[in-house]
Amino acid sequence: MQLEFDAFHQAFREEIRAFVRENLPPEMARRQKQLSFPGNRSDILEWMRILHRRRWSVPNWPVEYGGTNWTPLQHFIFERESQEADAPGLFRGGTHMVGPVIYTFGSEDQKSKFLPAIREGRFSWAQGFSEPGAGSDLSSLRTTALLRGDRYVVNGQKIWTSGAHLSAWGYFLVRTDTDVKPQNGVSLLLIDLATPGITIRQIPQIDGDAHLCEVFLENVEVPAENLVGKEGAGWTYGKFLLDNERTFSSFIYWNIRELRKAKEIAQRETMDGTPLAQLPTFRARLAQAEARVLALEWSVLRVLAQEARPHKLSVIASALKLRGSELQQLITELQVDLLGARSLRFYAPSETEQLQSPDDAFWPDYVPGKTGIALITRAASIYGGSRQVQRNLIAKHAFGL
Amino acid sequence: MDFSLSDEQVLLRDSAERFVREEYKLDARRRLVAAGDPISAEHWRQYAELGWLALPIPEDVGGLGGSFVDLMVLMVALGSGCVLEPYIPNLVLCAPILDRSPARSLLGAVADGSLRLALAHDEAGDRFNLAGPRTTQATAAGDGFLLTGAKTLVLGGPSADRFIVSATITGEPACSLFLVHRDQVEDQVEQALSRYPLIDGTWAADLSLSVEVSADALIVRSDRATALLDEAIDRATLAYLAEAVGSMETCLEICSAYLKIRKQFGQAIGKFQALQHILAEMFVEAQEARSILYQALSQIGADASLRRRAVSAAKIVIGQASQIISRQGVQLHGGYGVTDEYPISHHFKRLMVIEKLFGDIEHHTTRFAGTAPGLQAPDSSPAA
Numbered sequence: 001m002q003l004e005f006d007a008f009h010q011a012f013r014e015e016i017r018a019f020v021r022e023n024l025p026p027e028m029a030r031r032q033k034q035l036s037f038p039g040n041r042s043d044i045l046e047w048m049r050i051l052h053r054r055r056w057s058v059p060n061w062p063v064e065y066g067g068t069n070w071t072p073l074q075h076f077i078f079e080r081e082s083q084e085a086d087a088p089g090l091f092r093g094g095t096h097m098v099g100p101v102i103y104t105f106g107s108e109d110q111k112s113k114f115l116p117a118i119r120e121g122r123f124s125w126a127q128g129f130s131e132p133g134a135g136s137d138l139s140s141l142r143t144t145a146l147l148r149g150d151r152y153v154v155n156g157q158k159i160w161t162s163g164a165h166l167s168a169w170g171y172f173l174v175r176t177d178t179d180v181k182p183q184n185g186v187s188l189l190l191i192d193l194a195t196p197g198i199t200i201r202q203i204p205q206i207d208g209d210a211h212l213c214e215v216f217l218e219n220v221e222v223p224a225e226n227l228v229g230k231e232g233a234g235w236t237y238g239k240f241l242l243d244n245e246r247t248f249s250s251f252i253y254w255n256i257r258e259l260r261k262a263k264e265i266a267q268r269e270t271m272d273g274t275p276l277a278q279l280p281t282f283r284a285r286l287a288q289a290e291a292r293v294l295a296l297e298w299s300v301l302r303v304l305a306q307e308a309r310p311h312k313l314s315v316i317a318s319a320l321k322l323r324g325s326e327l328q329q330l331i332t333e334l335q336v337d338l339l340g341a342r343s344l345r346f347y348a349p350s351e352t353e354q355l356q357s358p359d360d361a362f363w364p365d366y367v368p369g370k371t372g373i374a375l376i377t378r379a380a381s382i383y384g385g386s387r388q389v390q391r392n393l394i395a396k397h398a399f400g401l
Numbered sequence: 402m403d404f405s406l407s408d409e410q411v412l413l414r415d416s417a418e419r420f421v422r423e424e425y426k427l428d429a430r431r432r433l434v435a436a437g438d439p440i441s442a443e444h445w446r447q448y449a450e451l452g453w454l455a456l457p458i459p460e461d462v463g464g465l466g467g468s469f470v471d472l473m474v475l476m477v478a479l480g481s482g483c484v485l486e487p488y489i490p491n492l493v494l495c496a497p498i499l500d501r502s503p504a505r506s507l508l509g510a511v512a513d514g515s516l517r518l519a520l521a522h523d524e525a526g527d528r529f530n531l532a533g534p535r536t537t538q539a540t541a542a543g544d545g546f547l548l549t550g551a552k553t554l555v556l557g558g559p560s561a562d563r564f565i566v567s568a569t570i571t572g573e574p575a576c577s578l579f580l581v582h583r584d585q586v587e588d589q590v591e592q593a594l595s596r597y598p599l600i601d602g603t604w605a606a607d608l609s610l611s612v613e614v615s616a617d618a619l620i621v622r623s624d625r626a627t628a629l630l631d632e633a634i635d636r637a638t639l640a641y642l643a644e645a646v647g648s649m650e651t652c653l654e655i656c657s658a659y660l661k662i663r664k665q666f667g668q669a670i671g672k673f674q675a676l677q678h679i680l681a682e683m684f685v686e687a688q689e690a691r692s693i694l695y696q697a698l699s700q701i702g703a704d705a706s707l708r709r710r711a712v713s714a715a716k717i718v719i720g721q722a723s724q725i726i727s728r729q730g731v732q733l734h735g736g737y738g739v740t741d742e743y744p745i746s747h748h749f750k751r752l753m754v755i756e757k758l759f760g761d762i763e764h765h766t767t768r769f770a771g772t773a774p775g776l777q778a779p780d781s782s783p784a785a
Contacts, residue, residue, distance in 0.1 A: 135735050137665040160736050204741035206731075206749065212740070271528040281763050329728075340528050341554055341757050345605070346598045361525040362553040362607055371600055375750070378731045379739045386735065388675045 048121025094118035105229035128172035250324035421482030439559035449514030463509030480647025487557025519561035558606030559596035
C-alpha cells in the first residue's frame with residue numbers, strides 16, 4: 001500500500017489550484033457558492049469554455065477526442081480542487097453521459113457533429129430516460145420511435161428531464177421494437193429539442209425552482225442517422241452511460257464543499273454570543289459528519305486506485321450512492337439547523353443568485369439558498385436508482401439474495 | 402381519563418374538516434400561495450363566521466370562551482390542510498397578551514375579524530432565546546415613548562393592523578410590551594415593514610422601528626411581560642404542534658393511498674415490504690406524536706416550570722416524528738415527492754416550519770434536560 005499522493009500528484013494539485021485561481025471569474029464563484037445546486041447553467045457552460053482553452057473541459061475522454069491521459073487520482077484532484085474553489089462543475093450530461101456513448105458507439109458523423117460541441121461547452125443536453133410509468137422500473141418505458149423511411153416518428157412522454165427547457169439536444173431511450181422482450185426493443189436516440197412536436201413543461205418543485213421537466217413528444221420526426229449504434233441496443237448504451245459515473249454518485253466533492261459551508265455558518269451564527277461551532281451539540285454533529293465524509297472520500301479513492309475487490313464494482317457503486325446521498329441530506333439538514341428560524345424564509349431561485357451582504361443583521365449572505373438546497377436534496381435518495389433500489393441491488397449482487 | 406371529544410368539539414372538528422375539504426384542495430392551496438397575498442380576506446371572514454376567531458376569546462369581550470382543548474381540536478383539523486391563515490399568531494400568541502392588558506376591549510374586534518395582530522419580538526442573534534433582553538429601546542419622549550430597534554420573523558406581520566412590540570424601557574432589566582398601530586410604523590421610516598413569505602407559503606415581516614407612541618401604548622410593564630410572553634409562546638408552540646399532528650396523520654393517509662395506486666414492476670408499490678416497513682415506522686411516529694401532544698395539553702395550565710417541561714417534551718417528540726414522517730413521505734413518492742404538484746411536499750414544508758418556530762429540537766432538548774430529574778446541572782434549581 002502507498003497511502004499518500006506522490007510528488008507527481010502533489011505538483012498536479014498545485015497546477016490545478018493555480019489555474020482555478022487565475023481563471024475562475026469571482027462573480028461566477030460567488031454565484032456558485034451561494035447557489036450550489038444544480039448551479040447556474042450558463043456559468044457551467046462558460047466554465048467549460050474556460051477549461052477548453054486549457055484542454056481540460058473533457059478530461060475523462062481519450063486524447064484523440066480532446067481529453068487527457070490523467071490518472072484516476074488526477075481526476076480526483078481536479079474535481080476536488082475545482083469544488084474547493086467554488087468553480088462550477090463540468091457539464092456532466094455531456095462530458096460523462098452522452099459524450100462517452102457517442103465516441104464509443106456513435107457514427108463518425110455523430111462524433112464530428114457532437115463531440116466538439118460538448119468539448120467547447122456550446123450547449124447543454126437533457127436526458128430523456130424516465131417516464132411517468134417508468135421510474136425505478138425503467139424497463140417498462142413506453143415512448144415509441146417507429147422507422148418510417150429515413151426518419152423515426154417518436155411518440156410518448158418523458159419526465160424528470162432536468163434542464164430540458166435550457167437544452168438544445170436530448171438523448172432519449174425509446175422503444176423501436178414493441179414485439180420483443182422489454183429490454184431488447186429499446187434504442188438510444190439523439191433528438192434536437194427544437195423539433196416540431198416537442199412540448200416541454202417545467203415542473204414546479206418543492207424548493208420553488210422548476211428545472212425538472214416533462215417532455216411530450218407527439219409525432220416528432222427524427223432523422224434515422226441520429227440513432228446511436230444499433231437498434232435495440234439502447235439498454236446496453238443506457239447502462240454504459242450510467243455506469244460511466246461509478247464514483248460520482250457519491251457526490252464526494254459536493255459533500256466536502258457543503259460541509260465546509262456548514263462549518264462557516266457554525267462560525268458565524270451565535271447563541272448568546274458563542275459561535276455555534278463551540279456548542280457541544282453542533283460541534284458533535286459537525287465532527288461526526290466530517291468523519292463520515294472522510295470515510296466516503298477514502299471509499300472513492302479505493303475505487304479510483306482500482307483496489308482488488310471481491311464484489312462487482314456495481315455493488316460498490318450502490319454503496320457509494322447510498323452513503324453519498326445520505327450525507328448530502330445530513331449535511332444540508334445540518335446547514336438548515338445551524339440557521340435556525342432564519343432557514344424558514346423562502347427565497348425564489350432568482351433571489352438566491354443576487355448579491356447579499358455578509359453583514360445584514362437578519363439575512364446575511366450565507367442564508368439565501370440553503371433551505372432550497374436542503375429541500376431539493378430529498379431527491380438525492382430518489383434519482384439515479386432510489387435508496388430502496390440500491391439496497392435491493394446490493395442484496396442481489398453482493399449476496400445472491 | 403377520557404380522550405373522547407364532547408359533542409361541541411365534534412362539531413368544531415367537523416366544521417374545520419369541511420373547511421379544509423372545500424377550501425384547501427391542493428390546487429386551491431397552490432393558487433393561494435401563487436397569488437402572493439399575505440392573507441385571504443375571504444378566508445379570514447369565514448374564520449370569523451365559523452366562530453373560530455371568537456373561540457379562545459373570553460365571553461365578556463365578545464368571544465366564546467373556549468378551552469385550550471377546543472383550540473387543539475381546531476388546530477389538528479386545520480393542520481390536515483396546511484392552512485395559510487395566521488390564526489396562531491393572532492389568536493394564541495397575541496390575544497391572551499391583550500386579554501391581560503388595559504387594551505382587552507379590543508378583543509371584540511379580533512373576534513369579529515376586523516382587527517388583526519402580530520407579535521414583534523424576535524431580534525437578531527436571538528437564536529430561540531426569546532426570554533433574553535431586548536435591544537429594541539423605549540426611551541421617554543414627551544408624554545410617551547420613542548421605540549427604536551429592529552424586529553424579525555414577525556409572524557402574520559404583513560397582514561396585521563397592530564403590533565405588540567417588545568422593548569426595553571431605559572433603566573429596566575426586562576422588556577415591556579407596547580401596542581403600536583401599523584400606520585405609525587409605516588409612516589415613520591421608509592420601508593419600515595419588509596414582508597416575505599416563508600417556505601410553507603405563510604408570511605412574516607421584519608420591522609424597522611423608530612416610532613413615537615403615547616403613554617397608553619405601554620400595555621404590559623416589564624414586571625409581568627417576560628412571564629406573559631413565555632406563557633403565550635408556550636401556548637402558541639403547542640397550538641402549532643397540534644397542527645403538526647394533524648399534518649402528520651394526513652401524511653399517512655396520503656402515502657397509504659399513493660402506495661396503493663402507484664405501480665412499478667407490474668404491481669402496486671405498496672406490495673413491496675421495504676415500503677410497507679417505512680409506512681409502519683411512520684405510523685408509530687404519528688401515534689407517539691399524538692400521545693405527547695395530550696401529555697402537554699394536560700400541563701398547559703400548570704405552573705410555568707411544569708408547563709415549559711411538558712411543551713419542550715412535545716416539541717422534541719413531535720419534531721423528530723415530523724422529520725421522519727415528512728422525509729419518508731417524500732421518499733415513498735419518488736420524484737413526485739419533490740414537486741409542488743403533490744400534497745406531500747406542502748406538508749413537508751409546513752412541518753419544517755413548525756419544527757423550527759419558537760425553538761428547534763436542539764433548543765427544547767436543552768430546556769427539557771434542565772428540568773428532567775437526574776439530568777439537571779448540579780447548580781440549577783428545579784423550577785428554573
